Amino acid sequence: MSKKHPVVAVTGSSGAGTTTVKRAFEHIFHRDNISAAVIEGDSFHRFDRAAMKTEMAAAAQRGESLSHFGPAANRFDLLEELFREYGESGTGKKRYYIHSDDEAHQLNARLGTALNPGEFTPWEDVPAGTDLLFYEGLHGLVVTEENNVAQHVDLGVGVVPIVNLEWIQKIHRDNLERGYSAEAIVDTIMRRMPDYIRYITPQFSLTDINFQRVPTVDTSNPFIARDIPTPDESFVIIRFKDPEKLEIDFPYLLAMIHDSFMSRRNSMVVPGGKMGFAMEVILQPIIERMMDARRV
Numbered sequence: 001m002s003k004k005h006p007v008v009a010v011t012g013s014s015g016a017g018t019t020t021v022k023r024a025f026e027h028i029f030h031r032d033n034i035s036a037a038v039i040e041g042d043s044f045h046r047f048d049r050a051a052m053k054t055e056m057a058a059a060a061q062r063g064e065s066l067s068h069f070g071p072a073a074n075r076f077d078l079l080e081e082l083f084r085e086y087g088e089s090g091t092g093k094k095r096y097y098i099h100s101d102d103e104a105h106q107l108n109a110r111l112g113t114a115l116n117p118g119e120f121t122p123w124e125d126v127p128a129g130t131d132l133l134f135y136e137g138l139h140g141l142v143v144t145e146e147n148n149v150a151q152h153v154d155l156g157v158g159v160v161p162i163v164n165l166e167w168i169q170k171i172h173r174d175n176l177e178r179g180y181s182a183e184a185i186v187d188t189i190m191r192r193m194p195d196y197i198r199y200i201t202p203q204f205s206l207t208d209i210n211f212q213r214v215p216t217v218d219t220s221n222p223f224i225a226r227d228i229p230t231p232d233e234s235f236v237i238i239r240f241k242d243p244e245k246l247e248i249d250f251p252y253l254l255a256m257i258h259d260s261f262m263s264r265r266n267s268m269v270v271p272g273g274k275m276g277f278a279m280e281v282i283l284q285p286i287i288e289r290m291m292d293a294r295r296v
Contacts, residue, residue, distance in 0.1 A: 011140035011159070043095045100117055101117060144199070172228050
């Protein structure tokens with residue numbers, strides 16, 4: 001961990017809603033004029049899209065399961081190296097995984113390459129002089145026998161909808177945005193489950209703050225749900241691992257976030273529609289104290 005070069009990691013599985021947290025951090029960085037080195041978790045996958053399909057087929061032939069949740073499909077060693085190096089000197093190597101044609105156009109124009117969606121850009125240096133490293137992806141606090149990424153994180157944030165809601169979000173996203181059939185999506189969920197239990201879930205015991213969205217409508221069978229519960233049809237449970245360490249002012253938060261309440265000594269509940277606002281109100285003072293500590 002580093003006061004001079006802090007590492008902030010937002011972790012959550014596919015379809016969990018980490019993008020909402022990323023947007024909240026972007027607002028904070030903009031308001032406080034903070035320069036962040038942004039790292040996308042997908043960029044540390046081991047295989048590009050075509051190679052992953054080949055490797056998955058080969059694994060299936062061997063009776064094995066390969067998923068983006070586990071170490072066989074990721075470079076946890078390089079992710080840990082980046083976090084460690086950034087914490088020590090504010091430097092490191094990063095790259096991008098290209099998701100779409102728009103991203104390919106933008107990155108090719110900047111890098112002078114001719115890459116396609118599903119491919120990686122070449123490794124490049126993290127920009128010099130940034131204030132912090134911001135990671136958003138699957139494995140911000142992953143720990144295995146070989147690698148301990150979590151030990152280098154100064155602030156860990158988990159985004160953890162209850163699992164049925166997570167599945168509903170993934171099913172709808174993959175169907176509408178990627179054209180996958182319901183059967184293919186369910187197969188993916190089943191294939192990933194062992195790695196989800198072993199490598200994704202344990203991270204949420206290591207995070208400093210968890211945001212867990214809980215719907216107030218019936219999600220008993222996520223595989224037949226016709227739509228995603230709206231934010232107003234849910235609550236968000238916010239759990240603080242160590243409120244004293246983070247200097248959490250619960251009376252202030254309860255006054256700021258209408259209809260919020262405490263459910264445990266270290267947990268508060270807010271209306272789902274206030275999730276983004278709650279994130280900014282909670283996280284901004286924490287980030288500002290981290291920036292103040294850099295100047296000491």
